Amino acid sequence: MLIDISFDYVIAIIIVLSMLTQILFGVGILLWGTPSLILLGYEFDTALSLLLPISIGVSGLQTSENFKHINRKGIWKFIKFSLPFVILGLFFILTSDFNVEWLVFGALAVGGVLRLSVFQRFSDNISKFKDIMLPFIGIVHGISNLGGALLVLWVSHTDKTKLGFRTTVAACYFLLGIFQIVTLMLYEDEIFFFLSYFIFGILSYLILHRVILKSTNDTTLDMLLTAFIFGMAFLMGLKVTSII
Numbered sequence: 259m260l261i262d263i264s265f266d267y268v269i270a271i272i273i274v275l276s277m278l279t280q281i282l283f284g285v286g287i288l289l290w291g292t293p294s295l296i297l298l299g300y301e302f303d304t305a306l307s308l309l310l311p312i313s314i315g316v317s318g319l320q321t322s323e324n325f326k327h328i329n330r331k332g333i334w335k336f337i338k339f340s341l342p343f344v345i346l347g348l349f350f351i352l353t354s355d356f357n358v359e360w361l362v363f364g365a366l367a368v369g370g371v372l373r374l375s376v377f378q379r380f381s382d383n384i385s386k387f388k389d390i391m392l393p394f395i396g397i398v399h400g401i402s403n404l405g406g407a408l409l410v411l412w413v414s415h416t417d418k419t420k421l422g423f424r425t426t427v428a429a430c431y432f433l434l435g436i437f438q439i440v441t442l443m444l445y446e447d448e449i450f451f452f453l454s455y456f457i458f459g460i461l462s463y464l465i466l467h468r469v470i471l472k473s474t475n476d477t478t479l480d481m482l483l484t485a486f487i488f489g490m491a492f493l494m495g496l497k498v499t500s501i502i
Contacts, residue, residue: 265454268298273312273455277462280316285406285427287313287459292403293362293494302351302358306403306442308452312459314435319463320428329426332416336430339392340399344434345441347400352445359498361402366491369407399434406431 272294273287280286288309295305321328351358391412399405409430417423442449 260448260450262450262452263454264452265458269295269308269455270458273459274462274466277316277459277466280320281463281467282424285410285431287316288403288431289406293366296359296362297493297497302403303442303446304450306438307449308455309403310435310439310442311451311456313431314439315456315460316463317428317432317435319460321425321432324421324425327419327422327425328429329413329417329422332413332426333429333433335389336392337433339389340396340430341433341437343393343396344400344405344437347397348438348441349400349445351401352442356401357498358402359494362404363491363494363498365398365402365404365407366494369404370491400438403438405434 272291276286276290276294278286279290291309291312292302292305295308296302300308350356351361391408395405395408395412398408410427413423413427413430417426
């Protein structure tokens with residue numbers, strides 16, 4: 259593993275903005291960071307090397323803060339039925355020439371559609387088969403790093419308390435990051451550890467966490483999250499069609 263201490267303020271801004279929704283919903287670092295870095299021209303594996311350590315660090319802090327609120331039964335199902343497919347999906351992307359930009363665009367578009375109120379009934383019907391979603395969550399996350407939208411949908415139907423929801427999502431992300439980074443290390447001879455961004459991400463989380471959770475409006479934030487997902491999907495659509 260090669261340590262990199264370079265620092266780009268554009269990436270720092272992306273990390274801070276991603277951290278805001280990470281604190282509120284348990285997702286954000288990978289959901290915004292992955293397509294943002296791809297839009298900036300980074301390769302998928304480089305984006306993973308940069309974002310996964312930050313995600314592991316922040317998700318680990320979020321999990322440890324409220325460990326007793328984790329849905330342990332749900333986490334065990336997630337480990338058995340989702341994580342193996344994350345490894346398979348990531349290995350497929352690393353060993354194939356498939357255009358990951360299309361996968362990222364598709365994951366964002368589907369995630370945004372499922373959050374629309376008009377599709378709420380459809381989302382509720384999916385929730386009746388929520389455990390069948392787990393392999394699909396694993397595959398989507400492995401090939402795009404954006405299984406977060408589906409993960410949130412699954413956890414929302416397994417844990418109804420706000421604190422339990424956020425902590426369970428964070429625990430799932432922590433496990434995802436560990437398995438992804440190990441898979442990446444086994445596949446590649448060398449991967450970068452972006453030390454400066456890792457430290458910056460952890461410090462940003464510790465500072466923002468004290469401020470954000472004291473002044474939140476769940477309905478407004480939920481609408482903003484949906485709008486941001488569609489906005490990022492739109493930008494990815496422009497990139498994969500070579501408009502930008």
